[in-house]
Amino acid sequence: MQSFHHHQFQDVSLLCQRKHAVNESISVVIPTLNEESAISAIVTKIRESLMEQTPLVDEIIVIDSGSEDRTCELAAVAGARVFQASQIAPTHGNHPGKGENLWKSQFVTKGSICVFIDGDILDFHEGFVTGLVGPLVENASLQYVKGFYRRPLQVDGGSLMQGGGRVSELLVRPFFSLFYPQLCAFHQPLAGEYAVRRRLLERLSFPTGYAVEAAHLIDVLALCGADSFAQSDLDSRRHRNRPLEELGAMSCAILHNLLHRAQRDGKIVLSQELASQYLRAHDHHLADLPLLSEERPPFVSLNDQSHTS
16 A cells, blocks of 8 residues: 655645646545534634635535534634535435535535544644645556555543544454455554545445445455555644543444444454444443434435435
């Protein structure tokens, strides 16, 4: 797998010239839920550096899941077009979850390249966009570029240089090692920062929850092969670290989806249907949380590509 560093694409003017030469357009999509602490800085940096100073990015789209803070207001003031996921393509219904936001973004974006950026990055820099777009603009054979970085873990008011990305290291990478070894080269398989060509994105189905990134790696591998992938070093990513209780539910939802894909691909046989909830020990009793296990179909399969109401 080809690997890059975002510094290789720090000449934004040159990158913009190349974008126009190959007739590409770029949409940045940011899924959000209560991200008022970071969203304004992210959108402002993209708008000022990559739209006003040099017109590399054509649009910034925020897809919100019903934030109860000022996320939407701040994003709009900073220069993004803001949509509620529940109001996009209402004839197709609505589900909770990050994957739902990403799927719904296809109804309102126009770019031939879509760049996905999480809305909670505290040390965002323009390399999060240029480092992902650059390989696609420079190499027509690449289809999907995933970001990777150091993941500091916030502990007791300080931070460890490494230790974030616990679900990746304890679940996804071991699963890939056993069933999809071609994907083990990804340093951060669950990274929410990646760029993909629109024509490929529209062929992918979308788990509505947190499994969307890992599922897409498996599906792109099947559709395009390992040579279609690249990854780009974005240096470091700081964000709010989730407690283990939340990571347990996230891991269960991801594992649910990965097992179904492994069965689909003939790698395992499930003897029974998987449960639809995560059972956790809470106050010495078992409590269950519903899994976000629904899956949205590929965009190209839709007959009615209705937009917002």
